[in-house]
Amino acid sequence: WYLRRYFVNRKANPRGLPHPPGPKGYPIIGALFDQPLQDAWITYDKWIKKYGKSDMVYFEVFGQPFLVLGSLRRTNDLFDKRSSKYSDRPHSPMAVDHMKFDYALATVPYGHLWRRHRRAFHQHFSTSQVQKYNGAQTKEARMFLRRLLDAPDDFAHHIHHFIAALIMSVSYGMTVQETNDPYIFRAQQANKGFTDAGVAGRYLVNNFPAMKYIPSWFPGAGWKKTGEYFAELNQLVSRKPFEFVKERMADGTAIPSVASALINDLPAEGSPNREEEERVARNVAAVSYLAGEDTLASTFLSFVLVMCLYPEVQKKAQAELDRVLNGRLPEYNDRPSLPYINAFIHELNRWHQVLPSAIPHLTSESDEYDGYFIPKGTIVIGNSWSILQDPTVYKDPERFIPERFMKDGELDPNVQDPSVAVFGFGRRICPGRFMGDSTIFIVVASVLSAFDISPPLDKDGRPIVPEVRFGGDLSAHPLPFQASIQPRSRKVAEMIHNLELSEL
Numbered sequence: 001w002y003l004r005r006y007f008v009n010r011k012a013n014p015r016g017l018p019h020p021p022g023p024k025g026y027p028i029i030g031a032l033f034d035q036p037l038q039d040a041w042i043t044y045d046k047w048i049k050k051y052g053k054s055d056m057v058y059f060e061v062f063g064q065p066f067l068v069l070g071s072l073r074r075t076n077d078l079f080d081k082r083s084s085k086y087s088d089r090p091h092s093p094m095a096v097d098h099m100k101f102d103y104a105l106a107t108v109p110y111g112h113l114w115r116r117h118r119r120a121f122h123q124h125f126s127t128s129q130v131q132k133y134n135g136a137q138t139k140e141a142r143m144f145l146r147r148l149l150d151a152p153d154d155f156a157h158h159i160h161h162f163i164a165a166l167i168m169s170v171s172y173g174m175t176v177q178e179t180n181d182p183y184i185f186r187a188q189q190a191n192k193g194f195t196d197a198g199v200a201g202r203y204l205v206n207n208f209p210a211m212k213y214i215p216s217w218f219p220g221a222g223w224k225k226t227g228e229y230f231a232e233l234n235q236l237v238s239r240k241p242f243e244f245v246k247e248r249m250a251d252g253t254a255i256p257s258v259a260s261a262l263i264n265d266l267p268a269e270g271s272p273n274r275e276e277e278e279r280v281a282r283n284v285a286a287v288s289y290l291a292g293e294d295t296l297a298s299t300f301l302s303f304v305l306v307m308c309l310y311p312e313v314q315k316k317a318q319a320e321l322d323r324v325l326n327g328r329l330p331e332y333n334d335r336p337s338l339p340y341i342n343a344f345i346h347e348l349n350r351w352h353q354v355l356p357s358a359i360p361h362l363t364s365e366s367d368e369y370d371g372y373f374i375p376k377g378t379i380v381i382g383n384s385w386s387i388l389q390d391p392t393v394y395k396d397p398e399r400f401i402p403e404r405f406m407k408d409g410e411l412d413p414n415v416q417d418p419s420v421a422v423f424g425f426g427r428r429i430c431p432g433r434f435m436g437d438s439t440i441f442i443v444v445a446s447v448l449s450a451f452d453i454s455p456p457l458d459k460d461g462r463p464i465v466p467e468v469r470f471g472g473d474l475s476a477h478p479l480p481f482q483a484s485i486q487p488r489s490r491k492v493a494e495m496i497h498n499l500e501l502s503e504l
């Protein structure tokens, strides 16, 4: 295999160009012992600084090439300008072949099927389409306030519940209870399985795909049973709510949702492409849970953490909300009048991104770039962390400073918007970014207009300020911490308590 690869690469690289610099490691295993398993984005950032000025690091593990890009110049050059070569995805045998996460767009290879899914995503999650769901988002955000009021210590649990309720409402027009089935639990399980399958070294079949021929009764083949378990779970998660919406549409009781809009667009039953189109529609509706739950939950936990750490930022944000809202709860059309909140959201996206190395792309062809050779099949990682923590662009990057995005009381268009990296790159850029952004707005504005967030106090009344600790294999989540979340006044508490259920 190595010899074959050697000759293929020699043919593709007739001028014998070098690879970009990076850790060399050892014969055969390559940089196996250097490859980071935890907080990879931090190691990549260190390597980018260590291996010269090219903002790129190349290494191999068991012959698999990796390229890490550490600046916007590099991500623009490769992911945007050469997108036809840099938009494929690495194949994960465990996630796709065994667990059957093939409905998740992030796993779909670059090509016809991927384009069909993306087109449907753009049609139904564009800025203008997302606005259709602002009512549902506002309602769910207020339910979230009510839950915080009733049990403030459970904020992490409420965050997950809020996102689940929001996604069920927007994607399927359903309440969580209506699934009449522990759907959310299953979807959360599926999400964990998906993340787990991508962790380097967790499943050997990812490195040795031929292991798929081992029968599931074979000693040590427990991973096969895990695969079968998730395959069954995914059937339910991706199909059940979609079928529910179809039934409701048939009896005329469906509430407008992404799924109902997708179903309305389907070609007539019996048309030659109906089956494929229906599969695309089902996948697009289902994937918002997988893609939105982890990302948004982590962002909201960071929000609570930041509020414990930066009380003066919280006061400024609340002062702006009080000035504009005059005692009522926020709505979407308040957003243009809230520049500090908008700067705050930029900073929340920048400070500790949930996917600090985005999601890896794969080269579908060999390439020559800036005097270097990049082989076909290279896993290419855009290290957003390096871009959004660059001290030459964002002074004191470890500090949370919304003011860095403002000038003369307005958003400063000359400061680099973190959306250049936080949602990934090129043709694979997050298609749910408008939905993500509008959800973040309504949650941040609603919570800050109604609650004070602070560190809990110890027995002597001193604040226990949480540490900034993020962890994870692929994504970065704030590690568990305590916070005190109290209504800002008795009047506000009464207002939330008295919100009519029909209004919610």
Ligand code: HEM
Pocket: 105, 106, 107, 118, 125, 287, 288, 289, 291, 292, 295, 296, 299, 354, 355, 358, 359, 360, 361, 422, 423, 424, 425, 426, 427, 428, 429, 430, 431, 432, 433, 435, 436, 437
């Ligand atoms: C704070 C919120 C979110 C963040 C920070 C985020 C970030 C990202 C990133 C970094 C990627 C990888 C892009 C790349 O490969 O270069 C991605 C992909 C994706 N995101 Fe999001 N996302 C968020 C919310 C959402 C939501 C709410 C949805 C669905 C409604 C969604 C759907 C997707 C999908 C389907 C992909 C895969 C795209 C593809 O492979 O073509 N995301 N996201």
